[in-house]
Amino acid sequence: MSRMPTAFRRSILIASAATLAVTTVSGIAPAQTTNVAKGAQLAASPVLRLHSSVAKVSLEQRGHERVSLDLGVYAIAGDDGFRIDAHRPSWWKPITSELVVPGGSNIALPEGTFTDFSRIRKFVTVTFTDRTTGDTVNSRGFGFCPSSDQVRAVPEAPTPARPYPTFCPYNPFTRGGVYGISPQYGTRVFQDYGQSMKLPLGSYTATVSIAEPYAGLMSLTPTDATTSVDVDVVKNNHDGCRAESSLYGCKDARATSKRTATKASSTVPRQPVRPTGPGKAAPTSAILPDLQSLPATSIQLNRRGYVSFAATVWNAGPSPLVIDGFRRADEDIMDAYQYYYDENGTEVGHEPAGAMEWDDRDGHNHWHFRDFARYRLLDANKDHVVRSRKEAFCLANTDAVDYTQPGANWNPYNTDLHTSCGSYTSMAVREVLDAGNGDTYYQSLPGQSFNVTNLPNGTYYIAVEANPFGVMHETRTDNNNSYRKFFLRGSGDRRHVVVPQKGIIKENNGFFF
Helix, strand or coil: CCCCCCCCCCCCCCCCHHCCCCCCCCCCCCCCHHHHHCCCEECCCCCCCEEEEEEEEECCCCCHEEEECCCCCEEECCCCEEEEEEEEECCCCCEEEEEECCCCCCECEECCCCCCCCCCCCCEEEEEEECCCCCEEEEEEEEEECCCCCCCEEEEEECCCCCCCCCCCCCCCCCEEEEEECEEEEECCCCCCCEEEEEEEEEEEEEEECCHHHHHHHHHHHHHCCCEEEEEEECCCCCCCCCCCHHCCCCCCCHHHHHHHCCCCCCCCCCCCCCCCCECCCCCCCCCCEEECCCEEEECCCCEEEEEEEEEEEECCCEEEEEEEECCCCCCCCEEEEECCCCCCCCEEEEEEEEEECCCCCCEEEEEEEEEEEEEEEECCEEEEEEEECCEECCCCCCCCCCCCCCCCCCCCCCCCCCCCCCCCCCCCEEEEEECEEEEEEEEEEECCCCCCCCCCCEEEEEEECCCCCCCCCCCCCCCCEEEEEEEEEEECCCCCEECCCCCCCCCCCCCC
């Protein structure tokens, strides 16, 4: 998901070193460098700025009164991107590093910026103040690894030509590292749930700032270098369960924060500016995806009278389906956009494609893309009987459906919910269905499975429909529907379904599961 900058569009300004105030972080000595003496070369837009995706968040207190710093704070690169190179000539020499300035002289960073290659040392400072008294309760510095999954900060952010590294090296014998954020892309400042602070129960304001000397070297204004989030520290109600890992059955504490979200301050923008027009329509050079639905499988009747099933929508290609969601400032909604690519994989346009919504139910706690598919139970005449309430999805490449298709991606990245669905504090989310791959959902929950308790025995069909309301753009839509026949038979505790063979595909039929 990481992106490499494309051609830089802005001119480079030269600021006098006399106007560059540099304050050292404790333990980092000022570098002896001619680059700073020449003056820092600054982009027309900020090299980096901090952004809060939410105005307020609830954090659960863990052992020893510690809370994880899931604050929804992002570092967003300007029009020329953000890049730092680090290197050491041998394992006996300290690491030297520099801020890369496109079109100008690079700026050497102080000694001690990197003590290893895992992160930029003490890059940000986090201060918690009591919202009632204004007293500072805790404050400390944290390192930062820019090389992680990135999301567009605005829909117009271009697709970079090459990916940056997606991790910061941990090998003790590493010799060099490249750390970057692509132009108008953002990455979380706090990515590791091991990043935590000790805080009593209470209400606070968390102020996150890019520390000196980094803010000074990049000539960042206080508005660019600082952001804040209101934080309620609440009691841990899930002993022995990781709240940040809701997929393991825990109720995510971040879900509660949505109920206390407040309107963001006008002086600290919480959301990048939305596009004013309909987007850049797909030109004739665009290669579109082809969404298709597979016949339902694993059709079974449980003891409660619900028919459960598995449904798969897949992409026959040749282009991936790429949906990026951008959070609205005051809502738990993201505006979704579909991105188009040509035969060379170059981005050539984007258009609105509906919306994403935050699902705070147990077992979900992630962002769902609306109107991706629709499931219906039909009678023998294929007339509507029951409709599943499942209409919002977190796209993931769960199944290899046909890797012989042109453009099929044999090694898709987002293969599970951890990699594609985001958390409550996400500023933006990218969900991808790669060519040749499918996304399978098992419909077993009430409202998603079909209640047939009061339906007579007979012939029925499960209809799976991709892109039912046409919010996504694809090459064709006449292959979006699939139908799987089954028979409802028996009575009482012996009521069951019989699923006939589909082509040469046979499935075992069981009374219960």
